[in-house]
Amino acid sequence: MSSAETPALEVRNLVAGYGDYPVVDGVSLTVPHGQVVAVAGPNGAGKSTLLKAMLGLVRILSGSVLLEGEDVTGAPLERLARLGVGYVPQLDDVFDSLKVIENLEMGGYLCDRAERQRRIEQVLEIFPVLRGKLHRYAETLSGGERKMTAIARVLMLDPKVLVLDEPTASLSPEMSRVVLEEQVRPLSRLGKSVLLVEQKAVAALEVADWACLLVRGKVEVSAPAAEVLADPNMREIFLGRAPAAAAEVAGPE
Amino acid sequence: MPGAGRARPRLIYKEALVHLLVQSIGFGVAAGAVLALGAVGFTLQFGISNVLNISYGSLMSVGAFLGLFMLGLGLNIWLVMVIGGLAVGACSVVLNRGLITPLVRKGMAPFGLVIVTVSAGIVLEYVIVAVAGPATQTYGNRSGATLNFLGWTLTTAQVVIFAITVVLMLGLHLLLTRTQLGRAMRATSANRTLARSCGIATSRISDIAWFMSGTFCGMAGIALAITIESFDFTLGSIFLIPMIAAAVLGGVGQPYGAMIGGMVVGIVSSVSSAYWDPAYQSVVAFGIIIVMLLVRPRGLFGSATATRKLLA
Numbered sequence A: 001m002s003s004a005e006t007p008a009l010e011v012r013n014l015v016a017g018y019g020d021y022p023v024v025d026g027v028s029l030t031v032p033h034g035q036v037v038a039v040a041g042p043n044g045a046g047k048s049t050l051l052k053a054m055l056g057l058v059r060i061l062s063g064s065v066l067l068e069g070e071d072v073t074g075a076p077l078e079r080l081a082r083l084g085v086g087y088v089p090q091l092d093d094v095f096d097s098l099k100v101i102e103n104l105e106m107g108g109y110l111c112d113r114a115e116r117q118r119r120i121e122q123v124l125e126i127f128p129v130l131r132g133k134l135h136r137y138a139e140t141l142s143g144g145e146r147k148m149t150a151i152a153r154v155l156m157l158d159p160k161v162l163v164l165d166e167p168t169a170s171l172s173p174e175m176s177r178v179v180l181e182e183q184v185r186p187l188s189r190l191g192k193s194v195l196l197v198e199q200k201a202v203a204a205l206e207v208a209d210w211a212c213l214l215v216r217g218k219v220e221v222s223a224p225a226a227e228v229l230a231d232p233n234m235r236e237i238f239l240g241r242a243p244a245a246a247a248e249v250a251g252p253e
Numbered sequence B: 001m002p003g004a005g006r007a008r009p010r011l012i013y014k015e016a017l018v019h020l021l022v023q024s025i026g027f028g029v030a031a032g033a034v035l036a037l038g039a040v041g042f043t044l045q046f047g048i049s050n051v052l053n054i055s056y057g058s059l060m061s062v063g064a065f066l067g068l069f070m071l072g073l074g075l076n077i078w079l080v081m082v083i084g085g086l087a088v089g090a091c092s093v094v095l096n097r098g099l100i101t102p103l104v105r106k107g108m109a110p111f112g113l114v115i116v117t118v119s120a121g122i123v124l125e126y127v128i129v130a131v132a133g134p135a136t137q138t139y140g141n142r143s144g145a146t147l148n149f150l151g152w153t154l155t156t157a158q159v160v161i162f163a164i165t166v167v168l169m170l171g172l173h174l175l176l177t178r179t180q181l182g183r184a185m186r187a188t189s190a191n192r193t194l195a196r197s198c199g200i201a202t203s204r205i206s207d208i209a210w211f212m213s214g215t216f217c218g219m220a221g222i223a224l225a226i227t228i229e230s231f232d233f234t235l236g237s238i239f240l241i242p243m244i245a246a247a248v249l250g251g252v253g254q255p256y257g258a259m260i261g262g263m264v265v266g267i268v269s270s271v272s273s274a275y276w277d278p279a280y281q282s283v284v285a286f287g288i289i290i291v292m293l294l295v296r297p298r299g300l301f302g303s304a305t306a307t308r309k310l311l312a
Helices: A047-054 A077-083 A100-107 A113-126 A128-133 A143-155 A173-189 A201-207 A225-230 A232-239 A241-249 B002-049 B056-072 B077-105 B110-132 B156-178 B180-190 B192-197 B202-227 B235-250 B255-275 B278-295 B304-311
Strands: A009-018 A021-031 A036-040 A060-067 A085-088 A161-165 A193-198 A210-215 A218-224 B146-149 B152-155
Touching: A009 A047, A021 A036, A021 A047, A021 A060, A021 A193, A021 A210, A021 A218, A036 A047, A036 A173, A036 A201, A047 A060, A047 A161, A047 A193, A077 A085, A077 B192, A085 A143, A100 A113, A100 A143, A100 B180, A113 A128, A113 A143, A128 A143, A143 A161, A143 A173, A173 A193, A173 A201, A193 A201, A201 A210, A201 A225, A201 A232, A210 A225, A210 A232, A218 A225, A218 A232, A225 A232, B002 B056, B002 B077, B002 B152, B002 B156, B002 B180, B002 B202, B002 B235, B002 B255, B056 B077, B056 B110, B056 B202, B056 B235, B077 B110, B077 B156, B077 B202, B146 B156, B152 B156, B156 B180, B156 B202, B156 B255, B180 B192, B180 B202, B192 B202, B202 B235, B235 B255, B235 B278, B255 B278
Parallel strands: A036 A193, A036 A210, A085 A161, A161 A193
Antiparallel strands: A009 A021, A009 A060, A210 A218, B146 B152
């Protein structure tokens, strides 16, 4: 086990983007053990690019990514999965053409058969709703069930860190709250560290321990989530300025 | 009786037509086996690596010429088919590692990659010409004894090729459904990023897919050269159209679809050339592609996801 001071995940001065144009411009953030860190920001702020760079899917120009103190800058996604990083993409987050049970089995690809069975049982205890849907094809699931399957799939490898890219992107406001309250928040109770990227800032902050606001590829605010929610000025920054900034920097991410 | 005199020739004509139908279906099954072998290899690699490999036809010709070379060394024809297949499999991996993967890493779009594989195919064909010359070649008569059953007259070679195809398809089925590697291949085909986040090294899976695809391709090339009288360096590129037709019919990226698609295209073009000018065989293949894309673009067995891939 790592010492209390070593964070689960740390990003230092990360610069990343497509070609030579940095979309993420010197971002530093820390995800302590067992905590939920929410990264909010308008469309085009570089949230998804930040995640993808951390996961080896976008080229890193400079800076570093540390997983429990170990340098994993630019490591390929499959290696990160082996090291304990669970990634839930924003779209295409499940194997559509496979059944729910097969999605879980695929999630436990690295385990042997007995271990995989044991993990499936554990995951179904966390998400009992899925028990009745094991033989449904993932493409026939509702938005909420789908996200549940996606999160259950990454839990199969018992990851230390979960990276969730806008888990509520395609969900209604009510469903978004349900997913964040009932699916994301319990993860930290299981001892997982969670990096959550969200556009629905307030809903995300309500389940987060720490909040980062990303604007134009830079961290604008980094503070405890409760503080941000309690401070009307900070709330204003997260909520009020976001749409204006979105209009300003809108464009392909 | 004057009536009977007129009816008899018509009856014979009808019998002949039925016989022709039965016989052409038999030939179609034999041709379909080669097509299925080729189409499965083509679709397997596309489904997993998402690269439309037009040089596949030329790799098939490479297989046929490697076969010719080995036959010249006095090797057994079926051994030649296995070794030739594996050799083309190796070529296919080299093509992926040396050309395709570096370009994908640089971010080349699917359309650019198609052009690259077209070019690679042309280069391969002219390598064949440079080494073996442009002349028409033959394996000689490798048909073996003629067999009669179910009203079909087939050669031993056709039956053996059919059996080899069935065994390979069963093997592939078991691989895809029963093994860890097969599951990883299906996951990679379904969603590459997600497969990686499950810890699957998808670039290795791609290499394996290119190898298997090339092996099927080389074996199909040699099987084709066995069953036809003569061939030259264009053998595979001519055969590419019916193979793509078989793959599209079955749903691109769907191995089982390509198996059935190969059989259907084989039988349809054999029957059509029995009743119609054989020169129209390619027209039939193209017709199948176009009708399928108009009516049901995902193919008989394809999922919407595979279609999105094809159109992306």
